[in-house]
Amino acid sequence: MNLVGPASPLGRLLRRPDAAPQLRRALWATLAGLGAFYLLRYVFDEPAMALYALFGALPLTLFSRLPGTARERTGPLLAALPAGLLLVTAGTLLAAHSWSAALGMFVVAFVTSYLGVGGPAAGGLATSFQLYYLLPCFPPYAPDALGERLGGLAVGMVTAALVDRLLWQGPLPPPYRILLAEAVDAAAEYCALVARRIAGTGDETAPPPHDRVDRTLFATRLSQVALPERPTGASLLHRGLYDVRALLRHLVNQLDRISTGLGSPAPDEAHLLDRTADGLRRAAVVLRSSAVTSPSPDPLVEALRSFGVARLAAVRSATPRRLRLAAVVHDTAAAGMLLAEAARIAFGAAPRRPWRRLGSPFRYATVGAPVRYWYRLRLHLTPRSVLFQNALRAALALAGARLLVGGLDLPHGFWVLLATLSLLRTSASDTRGALGPAFLGTGLGAVVAGLLVVVAGDTPAVYLVAAPLVVFLGFGIGPLLGTVWVQAALTLTLVTVFAQVEPPDLAIPTWRFLDVLVGGLIGAAAALLAWPRGARSELRRSAVRFMATSAQTCQAITERLCRPPAHADTADADATDADATMLRAADRTLRLVQAAYTQYRTEGASRKDPELPWELAMASGYTTVGGGALLLSEHAADTAPLPPDVATQLVALSARVADDCRRSAESVRCAGTVQPRERDDCPADASGPLTLAAAHRSGPEPAALVLIADLEAWLTGISYATTRVDRVMDDLRAGRAAGVDHRS
Template sequence: MTRGSATVVLRRRLPLAVGGRGRPSWLPGWSRPAAMRAVRSTLVVPGLFAFGYLVLGDLQVATFAAFGGFATLVLASFGGRWQDKLRAHLGLALASSVLIVIGTAVNGSVLLASLMTVPVAFAVLFAGVAGPNAASGATAALLAYVLPAASPGTLAEVPARLGGWWLASVAGTAAVLLFSPRAPGFALREAAARCARALADQLDAALAGDSDPAVRTAVVEAKHELQTTFTSTPYRPTGLATPDQAMDSLVGLLEWCAYVIIDSVGEYRDLSAIPGVERKLLAETATVLREIGGLLDDGVVRVDLQPLERQLGESVEYLRRLNSDGDGYADAVHLSFHARTAAVAAHSAMTDALIAAHRADPSAVPGSRRRWYGETFETEALGERRLAGLVAAAGVVSRHASLRSVWFLNSVRGALALAAAVAVADLTGVEHGFWVVLGTLSVLRTSAAATGATALRALLGTVVGFVVGAVLLLVIGTGPGALWIALPIAVLVASYAPGALPFAAGQAAFTVVVSVLFNLLAPAGWEIGVVRIEDVALGCAVSFVVGMVFWPRGAASVVADDLADALRAGGAYLAESVDWALGLRTAEPQPGPAIAAGVRLDDALRGFLAEQGSKRLPKDDLWRLVAGTMRARLTAYSLAGLPNPEAGPDRFRTQLSEQAGQLAAWYDHLASRLDRTDHGAVPVLAPPEFRDPRAAGAEVDDLHCALWVGEHLRHLMGRLEELVPPAMLVADLRHRPWWR
């Protein structure tokens, strides 16, 4: 048995850009999901408009059917199983119905419409914290409100408007269910399954004495793939449902397990020579990890955690039987720490995998919820298990009801911007006030600089669309036959554009659709394009002004604040857990603040990376910071899972507690550099040195438990220095002028 002296440091690699050889970077590539979306929209939207206009002869039905179809098929992009998509589309239709009624009721008064827009828009935008489907449906739901709120109409027209929107909802939902690409959520499950199997392969190879570097490379690549899949979206790919929360937790546990296993294999070159009890524990860990992979692949897997639990107990008994004064005792505890940490992580990961696969014992769910949220849920006492979802939702809302939450700030900014746009559209008396509000909605970003850049692209795209539309109308004329032929083509391009073509191209395509659509309703020729340019320019100006006034730095400053919160909360949770594991604390550690801070940091960083021009910091450095806070939190969780010994303070335990306090102080010191108000130079921080209290002759009962605590601290301290450089970059970024 050999043990290396250095801790293996994992470095994430950025995914390689994919594209055709020789293709210019500005030229868009092929997107199958965008193509399927475009085909769905082309088949549905023109048909809905034709049915309402030509068959029913109702302009309200035709207009709301067309825009409702665009909202359902283009603006909303729901994922998950077909049942999840059906529920999401039903929820969007119901919410849109309420919003159409409210928008129609308030459009007669500028003051009432503007005031009502603030709570309505905030509620719709803030609901995105519930999960990816709620977030992706926010713009579609807002369209259902701003269309009637910024357009003339009376309550007598509500039935026709609702009829058109529900016509679009039914047809659009059917098209989505019948003709959709594979959901992104499955990609996350597949990546997690591959990571679990790769970890199992690594353990099996090490236990067999196989040191083939290709096995370790496969683990690193699988871990990177899992991280990339999980972090590639501007919001978390999991929702509030219990299986989604289990999947979210599983990703973090697999990353933690990968850190521990790769470090273990790096230190112990040949695991075949370790004591039999630890070898059996690692073998059972590999078995559980392989079963996780099969479970996530929807395979028929018989899961039995009792062998792993039995080996965990035998590992503890083995240490108790060893002579603590022997020369090899410290090495045995060190090995036991690696084996036990990997086994406990795999055990928790299997529990989450069972919940995610809808195969868990209901009695296991409450304990997992405490691990996810840091709170206790007494739902069974209330007699309704479904109340757990409501409690979870309330917990999410409370975590994000803070100026430290990018969701909260963006929701406030968006609500104020839309309210201002409604007021400006009414007060200026523009012909199509709806376009002003839609222009505001389409360009508002999380920072003033990103909003300004997007506004310029929107105006450029609108001008290009005006030119194309004007030329098209001059060539084909404004006759109904030619316009009906042009409408599906325009819808096809406009529906393909989001996410696949540059933003300006999408604006240009949508302008062409509007020109054709409104010329069918009331022939006006190319002049309709001029009106749209004016309205979009007005809406962009509103967005830019609101962006400058309210939090112009956007997510950049929020990331720094949330990172500071996550570091402080993680350090405090770690110190509490150390004292708990040492018997110096009787109250259980409270993980809630650390979990809440970690969630806010994850969301803020996703929003920051989604901004235009925010790539000034390498993405892998930013996610390294998130991983650092996660390691502190999961280390604390691992310590909190150790038994609380009935022992008074002694020299050994006191020194370990002091070192944990120093570590928490280091996190707090780093956090103070992130949320400081001065602009001075940031000093280089060094982590505290680890001291072995036994060297001073300290004695203690249950020495292996105390040494486990020391191993946790030593393992965590080895990764501190890699957090300093990216943290200093974030601290520097928040003090740059917002326009840079």
């Protein structure tokens, strides 16, 4: 039987996409961790420093998840050194009493976990920081050994950074900007095709490039992206990339609307979409090159201005259908313009002058990094944030474990907290599912370690040779095989390392198994008591709240634009601030639901439950927030009153659309189990407000007619998005009745 060939089980295992990165990580841990350990243990005869060098390097090599290349990771790894020294100092000094050590554990676990909301660089080091506090906060209380501990830790952390920099790099996941560039390119192709069709020169029978658009957009979902590459931070790069994705989703939705309502040729609109496609291609170049190369001023800005002039000139003679088409095309082009601006800002360009005002979607680019980071921390400082829930759950579990270890006076209490930390998941079911393999793996490792101790006895050379093999193979192959093998490898690693510091004892494997048992049960209890359903319940609540906020926002913006302040000079500042506050509330809710959805896709529940249309549920919010911001930027300064009957029609339409949003939210809240109520489709091109606008051509100013068309197109766009949600929910309900599992 061939055990090592390409067709063998090992060969198939090594061909997995995650095999090479995992082997690289294991080699990193072996060279950095054991290299520093052997240097201090056998060359300098400093066993205490050697242990801290090992535990300074292993958390960084095995548990850190930092974005970028080795060169880019060097900075964060070295910047973690002062924090590591501070945490070891705190753990050493607080180890005098169980209550002080537990209190410190709570603070350290919560702060290090919660700071991860600022981005993957901080979040990727959270586990390492917790372990740096864990190791010295157990007896013996030895403040006089603090110097040795800090010296060993510094050697281990510096060695880890050095080895990472010099080691073979290995394959990296594609940067998020590249995934976005592919999606933007696909949208540009789609936009150009729609332009040809509304110009009357395209092939009406050719299908739109939906496959590529859908595939590339799906690849940009945060839940599909490697954790270090997710744009969840407060930096300009992450904020800009996040905005590019949101605007792209809105733009594609608008292109879908245009392509489903093609009529007579519209050359002006086709020309603007062509320029929009060119702008998207330029934005894709910026994303791929990480450099701002687009000319200034942006040609799309000039195209939008020219289209606006032509639109004003022709608005009195336009049919209701043409009024809506012009409005949707204008909104699409404006979204493309904002997308290009977000891409520029992501790579260091200052926002152009129009986007520096209060209420601008790019206001964040005019404030410093500390302010942006503070906004992100404040956003998630709520029990409704899954990131806050995770931090609090981990802090309670680890602090409780530390109190229990102190109360029971368990030897090797560090292993109890290590087990709690490694087995605690974001939901009770996932934690429970991890316990069985962990106990089995630890038991298997304890048996093998016991046999090794019996055979090798007190012969350090055996453990010296065995440790590198255990670390490299255990953490290189083990994660590919599952939790059982990782826990077995961890148990063997601890035994082979401690046997080189103190005489080996059969009691060590036994205590290791008992400590994992205690730590796993503590983690299970914490997961059961603190938000046991993980992100599933919070996702539903957040999505429903987001849809309800969108409903309220669309009504408020319509009221604001239909009935502007009578004295603009005195009310403009207050109105602008109110507009910004209104959109910020919806945007905050959107970011909370995005975080919940991203976590939900990593949990077991997402693989068991029928998939609700979460992305579609958020799409109506994208249209509300993104389209609303565009409307306010275009028309907030307008003071000309609309004809009363048109304003009444628009306000009534906004109320109807808001009811649609709330009804869809209720359907999502009940997971599609409620029977749908009768509803009309999205209003036709000759809807009431457009028909009334055409009837008032000789009265209102052209700018008022444009506002009517833009508002009507925005509201019907939200209705279009909620209709898509309802259709998927209807299919899901029908599938349940027929015993079929529909997944979006």
